[in-house]
Amino acid sequence: MATVKKLSRHRLENQTFERASVDSSTVEEKLFGKTVQEEEEDDDKDDPVVFICVKCRLPVGDSLSWDGCENDQNQIRLKRVTENVVVGKENRLFEVDKRSVCLVVDLICRGCRTVLGMVYTSTPKNLDHKRFTFCLSVAEVDSYVLGSAGQMLSAEGANEQLVTLEYRSLVEHELTEMKMLVMSMAQRLEEIEAGLQEGFDEV
Incomplete structure (x- = not known):
């Protein structure tokens, strides 16, 4: 009797495993949407x-x-x-x-x-x-x-300027001038702070 129950249980486990098993194409479809075969069929279809x-x-x-x-x-x-x-x-x-x-x-x-x-x-x-x-x-x-259009605008829009050597040189020159201006302002600010500090010390 115990042997019969054991065999029945073994068969039930096998059936459960068989029912739960899935092929790779089903898993691929669940994970990635379309199977490779469906994508190939879509490629074969002509656009409207x-x-x-x-x-x-x-x-x-x-x-x-x-x-x-x-x-x-x-x-x-x-x-x-x-x-x-x-x-x-x-x-x-x-x-x-x-x-x-x-x-x-x-x-x-x-x-x-x-x-x-x-x-x-x-x-x-x-x-x-x-x-x-x-x-x-x-x-x-x-x-x-339909779908044959190929021209696209960049994320920055239609007026985006191409990065040429001349444009890059101009940008670097402007950045250098801005850096010098900021350093000059920082130095001037330090001089003003030092002058204020001397005034407080004298008082």
Whole structure:
């Protein structure tokens, strides 16, 4: 009976140890936030891109709404655009090739009235993936990658002067003059104190 209890207790201790054990990646995540694998995955991800009108620079969309691209048409497709893009009202015929004729409406920049691209409202079956997406012409939009800015101001501000040899020499000269002035004032103060002391002694 004592042997059975001992074995049961030994198994319970083993189970407790197994449950309490954790792998190194869990500990690393608790201590440092992200694991090495997650950081590598983050590095592989592209930063968001803002698309802007090439003429008036108004933002028209971003890569978070990306739907694809059409290299043959020199277009990018977005699921959503900003309010700076006006959707035209009149349909017109657009011939992708001899066998593919579509109905499209123009996409117009609200700021400068430039035609940025089109929306396909009616397509043959092989072009259904384009229908009712915002197709922007690469020639009419520019892009800006968020986080790509590199210029920074120093902690002291924009007017910080670079430490050149000439500047250093000037500062050292000014410090020497200030030191001499302080020493002269200290000597003068000692003379005044000595004169006062002599006056008190005579009294």
